[in-house]
Amino acid sequence: MKFKDWLLEMQNTQYDYSSIHVNLPDALADEILKWGRQKVSDDDIFVSQQDPSFGREDEMHVTMLYGLHSETSEETKKLLKGEKPIHVTLGKIEVFTNPQKFDVVVIGIESDDLCRLNKKLRDKVEYTNAYKKYRPHATIAYVKKGKGWKHKGLDKWAGKDFTCDSVVFSSKNGVKNSISLK
DSSP states (O other), X not given: OXXXXXXXXXXXXXXXXXXXXXXXXXXXXXXXXXXXXHHSOGGGBOOOSSOTTOSBOSSOEEEEEEEEOXXXXXXXXXXXXXXXXXXXXXXXXXXXXXXXXXXXEEEEEEOHHHHHHHHXXXXXXXXXXXXXXXXXXXXXXXXXXXXXXXXXXXXTTTXXXXXXXXXXXXXXXXXXXXXXXX
């Protein structure tokens, strides 16, 4: 499957579960997306005809929790009511390995706020998630096995930080709702 075909398919994707995430600021997100297009070659990108969610990330975000069973943001809104804005600091580029056919090029994230809210949500909502430990990160791309290591350790954005005054609830049917934090 060619990258352009994958991108078109991705726009109509349904997911098994809902999720909640924070978006990176537009200027920073654009910089990272541009870097990814320039430095991670199309030949290195992993795509799957069975699951079009692989490939390049097109929306720079940090997932707070994936696997929510709820299709609406109401429960999450109630749980986050009264929460303060979230502070996020970017780290170095890392590579997550997967026993399947791909690796994942990500930017490590440091955020006590995200970790605390991930735990709060896990304790209070119904969700399905195979990962026991929360490792906040911003995905740049899914790449073929062994193709991401050349980027590992790059510290281009390490230490950059930002504050999010909202989170995004993304339902499994693709509808996104912003939840304000005050």
